[in-house]
Amino acid sequence: MPFPYRTGFTQFLRGASKVKKVFTRPMSLKDTPFHYCPGCGHSIIHRLVAEVIDELGIREKTIGVPPAGCAVLAYNYFDVDMAEAPHGRAAAVATGIKRVLPDKLVFTYQGDGDIAAIGTAETIHAANRGERITAVFVNNAVYGMTGGQMAPTTITGQVTTTSPGGRVPLRDGYPLDLSEMLGIAAGSVYIERTSVTTPKGIMKTRKALKKAFMVQMEDKGFALVEILSPCPTNWKMSPAQAVRWVDEVMTKTFPLKVIKDVA
Amino acid sequence: MAGKVLMRGTHVLGEAAIRAGCRAYFGYPITPQNELPEYMAAAFAKMEGAVFLQAESELASINMVMGASIAGARVMTSSSSPGISLKQEGISYLAAMELPAVIVNMMRGGPGLGNIAPSQGDYFQATKGGGHGDYRVIVLAPAYGQEIADMTRAAFDMADKYRTPVMILGDGMMGQMMEPVVFPEPLDPASFPKKDFVLDGCQGRPSRIVRSLWLDTNLEEELNWRLVRKYEIITEEIPDEEIYLADDAEVIVVAYGTAARIAKGGVHRAREAGQKIGLFRPKTLWPFPYEPLKRLSRKIRHMVVFEMSTGQMVEDVRLAVEGRCDVSFYGRPGGVVATPEEIARVLSGVYRRLDHGRGAAAESGHTFRSVGSA
Amino acid sequence: MLLKIIFSGFGGQGVLMMGYVLAVAGMKEDKHVTFLPAYGAEVRGGTANCTVVVSDNEIASPIASSPEYVVAMNYPSMIKYLNMVKSGGTMFLNSDLISEKPAREDLKTVSVPANSLAHEMGNDRALNMIMLGAVNAVAGIVSEKALAEAVETVLEGKKKTLIDTNQQALVKGSKYMCSGCGS
Ligand SMILES: Cc1ncc(C[n+]2csc(CCOP(=O)(O)OP(=O)(O)O)c2C)c(N)n1
Ligand code: SF4
Ligand SMILES: [Mg+2]
Numbered sequence: 001m002p003f004p005y006r007t008g009f010t011q012f013l014r015g016a017s018k019v020k021k022v023f024t025r026p027m028s029l030k031d032t033p034f035h036y037c038p039g040c041g042h043s044i045i046h047r048l049v050a051e052v053i054d055e056l057g058i059r060e061k062t063i064g065v066p067p068a069g070c071a072v073l074a075y076n077y078f079d080v081d082m083a084e085a086p087h088g089r090a091a092a093v094a095t096g097i098k099r100v101l102p103d104k105l106v107f108t109y110q111g112d113g114d115i116a117a118i119g120t121a122e123t124i125h126a127a128n129r130g131e132r133i134t135a136v137f138v139n140n141a142v143y144g145m146t147g148g149q150m151a152p153t154t155i156t157g158q159v160t161t162t163s164p165g166g167r168v169p170l171r172d173g174y175p176l177d178l179s180e181m182l183g184i185a186a187g188s189v190y191i192e193r194t195s196v197t198t199p200k201g202i203m204k205t206r207k208a209l210k211k212a213f214m215v216q217m218e219d220k221g222f223a224l225v226e227i228l229s230p231c232p233t234n235w236k237m238s239p240a241q242a243v244r245w246v247d248e249v250m251t252k253t254f255p256l257k258v259i260k261d262v263a
Numbered sequence: 264m265a266g267k268v269l270m271r272g273t274h275v276l277g278e279a280a281i282r283a284g285c286r287a288y289f290g291y292p293i294t295p296q297n298e299l300p301e302y303m304a305a306a307f308a309k310m311e312g313a314v315f316l317q318a319e320s321e322l323a324s325i326n327m328v329m330g331a332s333i334a335g336a337r338v339m340t341s342s343s344s345p346g347i348s349l350k351q352e353g354i355s356y357l358a359a360m361e362l363p364a365v366i367v368n369m370m371r372g373g374p375g376l377g378n379i380a381p382s383q384g385d386y387f388q389a390t391k392g393g394g395h396g397d398y399r400v401i402v403l404a405p406a407y408g409q410e411i412a413d414m415t416r417a418a419f420d421m422a423d424k425y426r427t428p429v430m431i432l433g434d435g436m437m438g439q440m441m442e443p444v445v446f447p448e449p450l451d452p453a454s455f456p457k458k459d460f461v462l463d464g465c466q467g468r469p470s471r472i473v474r475s476l477w478l479d480t481n482l483e484e485e486l487n488w489r490l491v492r493k494y495e496i497i498t499e500e501i502p503d504e505e506i507y508l509a510d511d512a513e514v515i516v517v518a519y520g521t522a523a524r525i526a527k528g529g530v531h532r533a534r535e536a537g538q539k540i541g542l543f544r545p546k547t548l549w550p551f552p553y554e555p556l557k558r559l560s561r562k563i564r565h566m567v568v569f570e571m572s573t574g575q576m577v578e579d580v581r582l583a584v585e586g587r588c589d590v591s592f593y594g595r596p597g598g599v600v601a602t603p604e605e606i607a608r609v610l611s612g613v614y615r616r617l618d619h620g621r622g623a624a625a626e627s628g629h630t631f632r633s634v635g636s637a
Numbered sequence: 638m639l640l641k642i643i644f645s646g647f648g649g650q651g652v653l654m655m656g657y658v659l660a661v662a663g664m665k666e667d668k669h670v671t672f673l674p675a676y677g678a679e680v681r682g683g684t685a686n687c688t689v690v691v692s693d694n695e696i697a698s699p700i701a702s703s704p705e706y707v708v709a710m711n712y713p714s715m716i717k718y719l720n721m722v723k724s725g726g727t728m729f730l731n732s733d734l735i736s737e738k739p740a741r742e743d744l745k746t747v748s749v750p751a752n753s754l755a756h757e758m759g760n761d762r763a764l765n766m767i768m769l770g771a772v773n774a775v776a777g778i779v780s781e782k783a784l785a786e787a788v789e790t791v792l793e794g795k796k797k798t799l800i801d802t803n804q805q806a807l808v809k810g811s812k813y814m815c816s817g818c819g820s
Contacts, residue, residue, distance in 0.1 A: 037683065068376060084376065087345065088320060118291065118320035146292035149301070150317055162292070162304045162317050172317070233683075269661050269672065295676055379676070440699045441657075441672035443664045528697020603697040 026050035028059045030079045039239025041229025042071050044196045045138055045205070049109070050078060052209045056217070062105045063097050065090045067119075069111035070144040070231075088119030091126035094133045105216055107134040113143045116152040116178040123182070130187025130221035134212045137179070137224055140231040141250060148234030152176040155253045160234070175253050179226045183260040189221035191259040195228040195251065197243040204256075215263050223263075228254060266445050272411050273341075273438045276367060276431065277302035279415035280339050284452040285365070287314040287338040289327040293346045294379040295435035296369035300341065321346040325353030325366075332362040333473050335461035337419050337452065341367035343435070344385055345376060347393075354428055355394030359475035359486070361460070361493075363422035365415070366400075367431045369438040372598030380598025381435035381521055386575035389432050390549040397487050399494050401429040401501070402548040404519040408442030410546070416447055423458070425497055432548060434571070436521045436600065494550075502552040505544040508534065509559060512541030514614050516606070517556070517580050518569040519545050526569050528603025529610055536607075538614045548576070556583035565589045567613055569606060572596050638668075638693050640778055641701035643718055645686035646710025646731070651765030654791065655708065656687035658769060662779040662787035663691040671699035686714070691778055708772055710751070710764075715739060729772050731764070747775055747814070754809055763806035770810025781811065 025031060028050035034043045053059050059080055066074035068087035075082035085093040090108035098106045108115075115123050115137050126133065142160055143149040150160040150167060155175050157166040167175070182188050190212055194205040205227055212223035228250055230242035237245060270278070277299050280288075288303040300317065307313035314331065318324035324340050331338040342350060347368045357364050370385045372378040389402045401421055403414040411433070418429040462471055477483035505523075508530060509515060518526040523544040533540040543559060543566075545552050560566065565588055568577040577592045584590055593609045595601045642659070646652040656672055663670035674687040688701045703723040709715035710731045719739050722728055727745040733752035749771045751764040758767075766788070773784060788803045 072376070086376070113292070120319060143292050146294050146297050149292040149297065152319065161297070161301045162315075164301075164305045165308055267664060269657070269664050269670070271672075271674075435676075436673070436699065439673060439676050441660060441674075443670065524696070525698050527695070531694075531697070600698065600700050602700075602702050 026054045028053040028062075028079050029077055032076050034077060035073060036070065037231075037233045039230055039232040039242055040070070041140060041196050041227065041231070042138060044202060045136065045227055045229060046071075046074065046077050048196070048202065048206045048209055049107070049136060052206060052213055053080060055210065056213055058105050058213070058217070061103070062107065063101070065094045065097070065106065065108045067108070067110045067114040068145070069114050069138075071109055071111065071138065072145065074109055088114050088117070089122055090114065091119060091122040091131070091133070091135065095126055095129070095131050098131060098133055102132070105134070105213060106132075107136060107213070109136045110138065111144065112137070112139045112141065112151045112153040112178075116176050120152075120178070123178070124185060127182045127185040127188045127222040127224070130189070132216050132219055133222065134209075134216050135222070135224040136209065136212075137226040138229045139226055139254065140229045140234075142231055142234045144231050144234055148231075152178070153254070155250060177254065179224065179259050182222070182224060185222070187222050188224070188260055190215045190223040190261050190263045191226070192261070193226040193228070193254060193256050193259060195246055195256055197228070197230065197246045201256075211263070218263075220263055226254070228256070267443045268446075269441050269443050270408070271298060271439055271441045272408060272433060273297075273299040273369070274302050275408055275411045275444050276341075276415050276433075276438075277306065278446060279412040280365065280419070281306055281310075282446055282449040283337065283416045283419040284450045284455060285337045285339050285419060286310070286312065286452055287328075287331040287336040289316050289318050289324040289331070289338070289340050290342065291318050291321045291324050291346060293321075293343045295371060295381075296341050296343050296367065296438050298438070299367065299369075303339075321349035322352065325350040325357075328364050328366075329353055329357060329360070329362060332357065332364050333360075333460075333462050335458050335463060337363075337365075337423070337455075339365040339367065341369070343369045343371045343379075344373050344382075347385065347388070351388070351394035353394075354400060355392075355396050355398060356475050357428040358394075358398035358400065358490070359396065360473050361426040361490075362428070362473070363419075363426055364428045365418045365422055365431065366428055368433070370432065370434040372596070378598045379435060381437070381571065381600055382596065382598045383434060383520060383522060383571040383575075384573075384596060385432070386548065386570070386572060389430055390551070390579075398490060399549055401425070401427060401497060401550075402432050403429065404432050404546060404548050405437060406520050406523045406544065406546075408440070408444045411437065412444050412446055414546075421501065423455075425493060426460070427493070427497075432520070434521050435598075498550040501547055502550045502554070503546040504552040504555055505542070505546060506555065506559070507542040507544070509541035509543065509563075512539050512563055513617060514538070514540045514565045514567065514610060515543050515559060515563050516540065516567045516569055516610055517543045517545075517576070519548060519576065521600070522569050522571050525601055525603050526606050529606025532603060532607035533610045533614065536611060538611060540610050540614060545576075551579045551583070553579070553583040556580065557585070557587075560584040560587040563588055564617055565591070565613055567610060568592045569601075569609075570594050571598075571600070638691070639696075640691050640706070640776070641704040642689050642691075642706040642708065642772075642776075642778070643686060643701055643704045643721070644689070644708045644710075645684075645714035645718060647713075648683045648685050650685070650710045651762065652685040652710060653687050655765045655769045656689045658766070658784065658787045658791050659691070659773070659778065660689050661790050662783040663689075665783045665786055665790075666779055668692065668779075669694060669696050671696050673699040684713070706772065706776055708768060709735065710768065711735065712737070727775065729768065729775075731768065747771070749810065749813060751810075754813060755806070758802070758806060758809060760802050760806070763802055763809075766803045766806035767810035767813070770807035770812075771814045772810075773807075774811035774814040781807070
């Protein structure tokens with residue numbers, strides 16, 4: 001951004017940090033203001049991932065693989081080694097890194113378009129191989145970065161710029177539940193779906209992320225946390241409306257639950 | 264002027280495609296061309312029998328294009344540089360199967376993920392084949408809103424006439440900018456002649472095959488030569504260019520697309536300073552208009568090639584010129600858009616050096632590297 | 638004539654529509670026009686801007702590296718474009734959201750309280766057309782008639798009252814300038 005712009009979330013954090021010391025910046029985040037829109041889930045999720053990396057004390061042995069998507073600049077925020085992947089290929093890139101450096105921890109950070117459309121093949125095969133990586137799957141039901149087109153996870157009836165009359169399954173396909181599909185893959189060990197729209201949801205997400213990293217640390221197999229995340233900008237809602245939409249509408253198609261846990 | 268509308272390039276392209284009888288579109292979002300699939304989605308939703316599908320990737324979408332073409336539709340896909348790289352595999356198959364299709368590339372800064380600013384770094388990829396194997400793709404390069412409309416119509420006609428993929432090569436600026444446009448009358452797809460390669464069930468005719476696997480090397484060689492014969496006809500029939508203020512020119516700037524309109528602005532400024540400078544703008548990049556450029560090279564002293572890249576078309580210019588005049592290059596890669604003033608400065612510099620007699624020959628082959636924005 | 642003008646503000650201020658209406662008005666007068674909106678990542682974070690070029694001749698570049706006019710609807714926009722405006726050019730400021738004057742002596746500045754004027758009209762959203770009316774009154778880029786017609790074209794198919802309001806807003810903006818300049 002050419003002018004000093006701070007997202008609502010960062011401001012919220014900064015404001016809060018004056019009162020209580022709970023919200024100090026995690027070591028695994030740089031002191032760079034997020035470029036995300038006000039009310040965007042990416043900011044919260046970045047923070048949670050960073051907190052978990054801090055807590056587990058793995059900052060110096062973690063390699064992150066951000067996608068093409070609104071989080072493409074994640075390497076500006078995470079203070080860990082980061083390797084940019086081509087759109088959809090994060091699981092493949094992460095596989096390459098992990099195979100060469102089996103003692104390091106590798107996570108991918110991917111949007112729904114990235115992981116469940118263009119990268120479906122890579123993701124399913126990584127899960128099926130039981131690749132020891134942790135996938136952070138940010139589901140905002142649209143292609144955020146490119147301006148709100150229909151995503152594989154766009155729910156039935158949802159209006160996007162490429163489903164202007166609402167998603168019609170027999171024309172546009174059904175919303176894809178990639179996490180359930182990955183649950184079937186024998187190599188996946190832990191898969192949970194959470195949201196970041198309530199304090200409770202945020203705590204749950206943090207716990208799930210921690211577990212997903214621990215599964216990798218214990219060398220058990222593929223772990224993924226799918227996080228329902230508001231995109232007020234492309235949903236054309238206020239941040240408050242977007243939060244409500246996740247809770248009341250999106251969770252009907254994508255219920256919050258542990259999908260698989262054989263850890 | 265009647266019927267004039269102000270529309271952005273991507274929308275102009277979409278509307279012109281529909282008016283050309285395009286009834287199938289497959290794509291995958293990528294900036295800076297998203298408004299084109301969005302336009303097609305909205306328009307096709309209201310058109311009986313028209314197909315819009317957002318695929319899960321560019322790999323998938325180009326293969327869907329292949330299917331639609333085999334089924335006889337006038338079909339289009341669009342993307343920007345990284346996505347076009349993914350489509351190359353499919354484009355090679357389209358060329359091999361001799362299937363008509365229109366592919367739009369609104370180029371952005373590269374290599375890699377690059378950026379989303381206008382750029383011209385995909386010239387080699389577009390004009391020299393792009394994918395594997397011995398083939399060419401017709402490449403049209405519009406520089407104005409009106410030309411986007413006209414060339415889109417031409418692209419569909421050429422694709423069908425020559426049974427070959429045709430690429431419209433624009434850039435982020437061409438796609439995003441709005442200019443006044445007048446559209447041609449719409450065509451009715453029902454009025455198109457039947458294509459004799461279409462697979463639509465062999466009712467009342469022998470069954471057909473569309474293929475690209477020729478294990479018999481003699482047959483594969485024959486396919487290659489057949490393509491070459493077709494390309495020779497295309498090279499004969501369609502090269503097109505704009506030649507501007509060249510009659511008395513001593514220096515010519517060669518540029519295409521967005522770079523050409525900026526170069527033209529530079530030419531105007533140089534002319535105001537009394538310098539005899541003109542413009543050569545290829546409108547078809549493959550086939551490249553070698554002949555007219557060759558003729559021009561006989562009567563001028565110096566050509567400056569300006570591209571929004573590190574120098575790709577300049578190689579074709581050298582092939583056309585064959586040493587008959589000096590050729591130098593000025594480039595702004597990476598998504599930087601030069602200003603007309605900047606180009607005027609470059610051209611004037613070259614022009615002034617001409618007056619120092621034959622010493623100018625020492626400049627031949629020189630690449631001006633711009634440091635920062637001039 | 639070759640005029641380059643940048644409109645800038647935050648999303649929801651109708652910044653793109655300002656440029657679009659001006660470009661359509663130019664087209665109606667058979668001038669050469671280009672309209673270039675900012676796109677992609679540039680528009681994340683809620684900012685909006687566009688560039689309009691109006692000319693009697695073919696337009697080389699739709700980008701304005703040194704525009705004659707910049708219209709800043711909020712403070713960050715003023716800061717962003719301050720150094721770009723051509724020497725001797727004009728900055729139009731939405732004085733309801735910008736209290737400072739730009740720190741450049743070689744520029745003219747024109748302050749228009751667009752939010753207040755819109756509020757006065759009973760339509761807070763009309764601030765963009767008020768500003769455009771004011772800009773055109775000062776810069777004389779197109780005729781008032783062409784601007785009014787452009788609003789009709791741009792809002793074609795929308796409610797008549799909406800078109801009327803926007804046209805009235807153009808007039809209000811231009812009147813504000815004329816009372817301001819004492820004519
Ligand atoms: C091969 C290729 N195709 C298309 C793109 C353009 N592109 C960038 S991000 C993206 C999708 C973003 O959606 P998602 O993965 O859901 O992430 P979000 O922005 O919503 O967080 C697309 C299509 C690209 N970078 N590369
Ligand atoms: S467009 Fe959506 S996903 Fe992207 S930063 Fe804005 S709110 Fe977040
Ligand atoms: Mg998404």
